[in-house]
Amino acid sequence: MNLKKSVYEGSKRIFYLDALRVMAISCVILIHVYANMRIFILNEYTVPTFNWIITLILGSVPRIGVDLFLILSGALSLGRVWEIKPFLGKRLPRIIMPFAFWSIVLTIFLVVISPYFANITLPADVLTPGGFLAFFYDYIMVGKYSPQNWFFWMILGTYFIMPIFNKWILHADFSEIEYFLVFWLVTCLFDYTLMMPCPIKLSYFTSPIGLVVLGYYLRHTKRKLLNNPHFGLILIAISVIITGILGYQYSSPTEMFAFNRYSIICAITVIGVCIVFKNYDKLKIYGLTKKLNGSFISTVFENSVFSIAKYSYGIYLIHIIVLVLIKNPLLAFCNSYKISFIAIFVLCILCSWAVMAILNRVPYVNKVIGAK
Numbered sequence: 001m002n003l004k005k006s007v008y009e010g011s012k013r014i015f016y017l018d019a020l021r022v023m024a025i026s027c028v029i030l031i032h033v034y035a036n037m038r039i040f041i042l043n044e045y046t047v048p049t050f051n052w053i054i055t056l057i058l059g060s061v062p063r064i065g066v067d068l069f070l071i072l073s074g075a076l077s078l079g080r081v082w083e084i085k086p087f088l089g090k091r092l093p094r095i096i097m098p099f100a101f102w103s104i105v106l107t108i109f110l111v112v113i114s115p116y117f118a119n120i121t122l123p124a125d126v127l128t129p130g131g132f133l134a135f136f137y138d139y140i141m142v143g144k145y146s147p148q149n150w151f152f153w154m155i156l157g158t159y160f161i162m163p164i165f166n167k168w169i170l171h172a173d174f175s176e177i178e179y180f181l182v183f184w185l186v187t188c189l190f191d192y193t194l195m196m197p198c199p200i201k202l203s204y205f206t207s208p209i210g211l212v213v214l215g216y217y218l219r220h221t222k223r224k225l226l227n228n229p230h231f232g233l234i235l236i237a238i239s240v241i242i243t244g245i246l247g248y249q250y251s252s253p254t255e256m257f258a259f260n261r262y263s264i265i266c267a268i269t270v271i272g273v274c275i276v277f278k279n280y281d282k283l284k285i286y287g288l289t290k291k292l293n294g295s296f297i298s299t300v301f302e303n304s305v306f307s308i309a310k311y312s313y314g315i316y317l318i319h320i321i322v323l324v325l326i327k328n329p330l331l332a333f334c335n336s337y338k339i340s341f342i343a344i345f346v347l348c349i350l351c352s353w354a355v356m357a358i359l360n361r362v363p364y365v366n367k368v369i370g371a372k
Helices: 015-040 050-058 061-077 084-116 129-140 147-170 174-194 209-220 229-250 264-278 288-292 296-310 312-333 337-359
Strands: none
Touching: 015 050, 015 061, 015 147, 015 264, 015 296, 015 312, 015 337, 050 061, 050 229, 050 337, 061 147, 061 209, 061 229, 061 264, 084 129, 084 147, 084 312, 147 209, 147 312, 174 209, 174 264, 209 264, 229 264, 296 312, 296 337, 312 337
């Protein structure tokens, strides 16, 4: 990669969309690091410490990771003239082949290394044909070592419904799309925040397809407020404050509360993040944005964003196993909660990226690892 020239010069790729993809995979990994680390500070609930408060926020706000992936699907696919067969023929292999490849590779990998890692416990009969097949089935259907795999089955169903919504969007004006999104927000409030059924049956508006439509809308809307990065920052700040207040209220010494990824709070957060990323060039941060534009630092940053975005799906599929492998050695090496949390997060991203970058150089294999 040429560090003197940005990969976005003369490219059709859109930087802020790749940046959102990097944000999405970072949020997903943050959530899984949080899930492994929160147990160490649950007893600090009564008089919340700084570590407890930060962990609480990191357990809710980054839940927008999957939301961002859905938004990107809508932003990049909806509103275009395409037929169902070419669309599915192009999209489905991109998600199915890496999923199948990594499911096979990682189940075999887990069986091989399990005798050497005390924290990897597999079924006793895993070395028998029937036992291995049962373990493989459990892995692909969201097992102990594959909690991330639910995303594959969800996005697969989303792709099947997208052609229908695309046909509607092609013939709809923005007021009709806003009409849909208003009811989608109502479902976010009732079904995923209040956790109670809405008196009106609104299942046709519910997530995740609502986020896909939102992605198209936020990319193309001309409304000034929704193209104002300062408004986006306000939305993010509001969601973080609400998360902190309600999170503490509904937590306990044995459990840390987190909002559902489809809740109205996460909807507010993800809208704010998308607005900021789309309009980041409008932010006047003491002239910093202008000074860095076109600089060596800016070029390195943009190329790094491109590289992580390119491998994001593959990173998503393998990061749990990477996390399992690095967590215990790092915890044994470092006694600081904050340093351990940050180190596990950073190393999980870097190691997952390194695996993808190496395999991307292998002919034929690079077609099935989840690189774009």
